[in-house]
Amino acid sequence: MTDTRPAASRDLSDQLRHPVPHLFVYAFAIVPALALFAAVPLAWGRGLSWLDAGMALGLYAISMLGVTVGFHRYFTHGSFKANRALRIALAVAGSLAVQGPVRHWVADHRRHHAYADAEGDPHSPWRYGTSPAALVRGFWHAHMGWIFDRSLTDQRRFTPDLLADPDLDRVHRAFSVITIAGLFGPALVGGLVTGTWWGAFTAFFWAGLVRTAVSHHVAWSTNSICHLVGERPWRSRDRSTNVWLLAIPSMGESWHNLHHADPTSARHGVGRGEIDISAGTIRLFEKLGWATDVKWPTQRRLARITAGR
Ligand SMILES: [Zn+2]
Numbered sequence: 001m002t003d004t005r006p007a008a009s010r011d012l013s014d015q016l017r018h019p020v021p022h023l024f025v026y027a028f029a030i031v032p033a034l035a036l037f038a039a040v041p042l043a044w045g046r047g048l049s050w051l052d053a054g055m056a057l058g059l060y061a062i063s064m065l066g067v068t069v070g071f072h073r074y075f076t077h078g079s080f081k082a083n084r085a086l087r088i089a090l091a092v093a094g095s096l097a098v099q100g101p102v103r104h105w106v107a108d109h110r111r112h113h114a115y116a117d118a119e120g121d122p123h124s125p126w127r128y129g130t131s132p133a134a135l136v137r138g139f140w141h142a143h144m145g146w147i148f149d150r151s152l153t154d155q156r157r158f159t160p161d162l163l164a165d166p167d168l169d170r171v172h173r174a175f176s177v178i179t180i181a182g183l184f185g186p187a188l189v190g191g192l193v194t195g196t197w198w199g200a201f202t203a204f205f206w207a208g209l210v211r212t213a214v215s216h217h218v219a220w221s222t223n224s225i226c227h228l229v230g231e232r233p234w235r236s237r238d239r240s241t242n243v244w245l246l247a248i249p250s251m252g253e254s255w256h257n258l259h260h261a262d263p264t265s266a267r268h269g270v271g272r273g274e275i276d277i278s279a280g281t282i283r284l285f286e287k288l289g290w291a292t293d294v295k296w297p298t299q300r301r302l303a304r305i306t307a308g309r
Pocket residue numbers: 112116222223227240256260
């Protein structure tokens with residue numbers, strides 16, 4: 001049978017025959033998550049309370065949506081227009097995720113799209129080649145190794161629109177204060193509610209540290225896993241993939257192949273049953289009148305990126 005898929009897709013499938021990077025990716029994605037789930041019942045009642053769990057989940061959702069709806073779909077790609085209050089709130093919420101100040105995040109991500117999986121991409125897992133050893137090394141680089149590279153993406157070139165916004169400048173400069181508030185705010189609440197230092201510590205541990213670590217790995221997985229394994233139903237010039245396993249924790253960002261095929265779309269999960277919590281949140285903002293000119297997927301947009309045509 002003739003393979004009618006586009007060249008990039010055939011090319012990717014050839015690389016997937018190596019079992020080593022595959023196993024590495026799945027082990028890395030699943031084992032630590034299982035360990036964390038196992039720790040919850042062990043700690044329950046002693047080192048983890050309803051208050052800690054509630055604050056951890058609440059802050060996870062707020063900071064993650066700040067990144068996915070705010071930093072990513074709004075500030076980077078302009079997939080909708082936001083009123084001033086929503087714009088500032090999204091910038092603050094995204095900063096709580098401790099993934100860097102808003103302009104750094106947007107500049108890096110615009111550069112990622114400009115050079116996706118080619119020379120100049122800040123975090124491509126294909127950077128070192130296609131052998132199993134090169135892909136394991138590339139996975140580490142794309143997942144978190146690239147963060148230790150101290151060189152900054154040029155903001156004048158990639159984010160002139162954000163540099164010209166005084167509100168955003170204030171939020172950008174307040175990044176350290178927002179980070180400290182996001183990490184130690186839960187400790188303050190935990191301490192005040194329980195009246196104990198232990199209550200302050202467990203709130204800090206779960207809603208500050210664990211919440212941040214989990215959200216980091218989920219967000220970084222979009223750069224590593226979602227450019228390495230998964231489905232490629234849409235036509236894009238890079239090696240981005242859709243990974244259903246991460247759809248809920250990533251708030252819809254793991255429908256990453258659609259995103260690279262149609263970057264300004266406000267919805268990334270466009271197929272049947274493809275849950276996209278960020279798109280649902282944008283829809284809510286639209287209903288409330290806070291977001292306008294939302295770029296929802298249309299038949300015409302999707303026809304342009306249908307693979308094999
Ligand atoms: Zn990507």
